[in-house]
Amino acid sequence: MKWDRNLFKDINQVSIPSQNLWLPDVGVMNGKSSADFDFSAGTRSRLKVENGSVTWMHGAILDITCPLDVSFFPFDYQTCYLILTPWNSDIQQLLLVPYQQGSTVDNEFLPNSNVSEWEIQDVKFQQKLYTDDSNSTYQYISIAIHLKRQPLYFIVLVLVPFSMLSVLACLIFTLDDTGDRLSVAVSLVLSMTMYVVIVSSNAPRSMRTLPVLGCLEGLLIYEKDNVVDCSSKDKIALSTIPLNNVI
Structure with a gap:
């Protein structure tokens, strides 16, 4: 017109x-x-x-x-795909052409981008074709959205406190024998378990890979269990009085 x-x-x-x-x-x-x-x-x-x-x-x-690879959580990068296609129109009837080429991301323009958990790194378009059983050719556009997780929340509230608890656990053996070493060790284990719950609540339930952070937390908790075991044995040994000293 x-x-x-x-x-x-x-x-x-x-x-x-x-x-x-x-x-x-x-x-x-x-x-x-x-x-x-x-x-x-x-x-x-x-x-x-x-x-x-x-x-x-x-x-x-x-x-x-969007399938996620959380191997390096919370310092991970993800790629989500948005696939647009016409349902009934083949390439002779409808041709899809991206309006923009190259980088189309401006995080400053996006609302609430400074408080979001994810930051959009790049968006790429790719035109593809496929043929059905009736030899009709159809087109679809694959839009790859590259995302980066903002790790500051997990660094401040998980990694730093977890690391400090690990250091404190190593200092338990510096306490004298009269101190309540066992109760301190149990308190540290319970505190570290709380941070494991925080990480697991933010991880997707359908993950297919084990995060490195999860392996590290598991090893540290295993270390703290050994500390508790050693502390309990020391306390039992201190509370045992040899019979030959009782006259």
Whole structure:
């Protein structure tokens, strides 16, 4: 649709309801809850006269599945894929072309990016084709979203206190024999168990790899168990009085 802008007071674009336009049957292939776009989010479209193109600015909140590799948690990087594809239109009927190429990330523009657990590092687009059983060729766009976890929360509230407790556990044997070494060792083990619960509550339940942090915590707790065992043996030995000294 085109018109002579000189005949209409130099108007080169108009805004019309999106319900009056044809909308593509685009959906999310790896969507978790709903695979279709909510087209009601974009209610208006702009129609430009220069080339007759229609610009439809549409926003959506998408819920997708993303496998995580937590081997280096909390200093991990993740890559999530968003796959967009037309459901019924082949490549002869609908061609998907990314509007932008290269890096499209600006974390300063994103709302609440400074308090989010994740930081978007990069977003890359890739066009791919596949053929079904009827030899019809379809297209889909794979959007790779590279994420970086913000580790400050886990450093301040987990790693630093956990390391301090480990140092304190090594200093238990510096206490004299009259001190209650066993109770201090048990208190340290219980405190470290609390931090293990914090880490496990933030880790995904479907993880397929064991985090290095989890292995470290397990080894340190095993060390503290040995400290408790040695402290209890020392206390039993101190409380035992040889019979040959009793006259």
